[in-house]
Amino acid sequence: MKLAFMLQINIIRQDIDSVKERLKIKNFQHIELVDRVVSLDDERKTLQFESETLQASVNTQSKSIGQFIAKGLKEEAEQAKKIVAANKSRIGELQQRLSETEAQLHQELVKLPNLPSTKVPAGTSPEDNIVEREGGIKPNLPQGALPHWDLIKKYDIIDFETGAKITGSGFPLYKGQGARLQRALVQYFLNYNIAAGYTEYLPPFMVNESSAYGTGQLPDKEGQMYYMPADNFYLIPTSEVPVTNIYRDEIIKEESLPVKMTAYSPCFRREAGSFGKDVRGLNRVHQFEKVEIVQLTHPEKSYDALEEMVNHVERLLGTLQLPYRILKLCGGDMSFTSALTYDFEVYSAAQQRWLEVSSVSNFEAYQANRAKIRYKDGNGKNQLLHTLNGSSLALPRIVACLLENNQQTDHILLPGVLHGYFGSDRIV
RNA sequence: GGUGAGGUGGAUGAGUGGCUGAAAUCAACAGUUUGCUAAACUGUCGUACGGGUUAAACUGUACCGCGGGUUCGAAUCCCGCCCUCACCGCCA
Structure with missing residues (x-):
């Protein structure tokens, strides 16, 4: 360090x-x-x-x-x-x-954030983000269509009350078809990433302080992570942290680039200070499932990789047949560590609002600098490489949209790609 | 949790107070030789931060798991910590 x-x-x-x-x-x-x-x-x-x-x-x-x-x-x-x-x-x-x-x-x-790429628009709030493109078709829901927090009760697939009893609010208890749907989605997303050349990892779900600094969660996000003082470990807010840190303090052969990794993990976020309908149901929870993709690239190739990752996630969303849009984040809405970020949102038809389900970012050399991830160039000099990551995908809001957008009077239809993984074409 | 062994450069592995930033071997890189490959031979070959330079050359300091200490001088001696391995205990 x-x-x-x-x-x-x-x-x-x-x-x-x-x-x-x-x-x-x-x-x-x-x-x-x-x-x-x-x-x-x-x-x-x-x-x-x-x-x-x-x-x-x-x-x-x-x-x-x-x-x-x-x-x-x-x-x-x-x-x-x-x-x-x-x-x-x-x-x-x-x-x-x-x-x-x-x-x-x-x-x-370490208090200085990453510099934004020259492509980043100025702006201070989400309103200043730029909609790059939209895809999919917004469904016309019938009269009496329910938001997902009612649907999960109707079909008895997620139990927030018991989750709150066991742990606290924001810790959902998935049940029956709900639990099976989680497993199906994780399986599907991982297989989709593996098919695109990503190597699958199953990382530790807690990290030490060095790892949290390495990817920039510390000191910026201190307080947003769950912390275990007895061991000085942090519960991961995303598998980006352990996965990127696989190569901390390593020097990678140039010909091994790009390194493409994918991992499933639960994600733990304290997310203090929010309330209201923004956090209702699955919109925001303290523990959720996510499949992540991470790339380590040559500095000159990182923006190509970013585009590749955006296309990758876009195609994945397409197969789920959800209406989506892609935003280029303005400077003020980007994370501390990012140089350029694209957010993916899906349209939640019953709530009539967009929900973020993925965030694909190029960190350029910011994380590599902190975590000392380098490659040896043609002159034998060690150079910082670039790191990128993106969700593919975060589950809760995907589930919210799948439930809301596909609801029928007595069942919920699932997209074809999930039938095999789920073992049925519908939730009943 | 207990006991024992150990952590040295890309790898293996020597090194118990100054001649050791570190032997040797392997790998890697460059060259010679070679019809090609292979082999052989020669050379190069850690990192970071400074000074210096247009850039080099050159040069200083630090680093042998991490942090302290002893000493004019520490990879080497002392203390604390971390990690790895083995065995035992406990346990999914």
């Missing part, structure tokens, strides 16, 4: 003004951090230079002490020891200040 942040400061120093400009596009509120970070880095360099120069002379002296002793020149040895002792106390002070400065620099640096 100590080494990695050094790389980022050099990128900032190359063009301080443009860094500030791009942070403004991201609606970042503390632009002054950039200047602070640069001046801390100046201080660091000065201290380091002075301390290392002194250390070099100490090292030379120490060698000569060894030689004096070997030749039996006691007087000279004692003399040299005195000089060394004087220098060492000075080095001690410098080192002290240096490590304080480094700690401050690191502390400030």
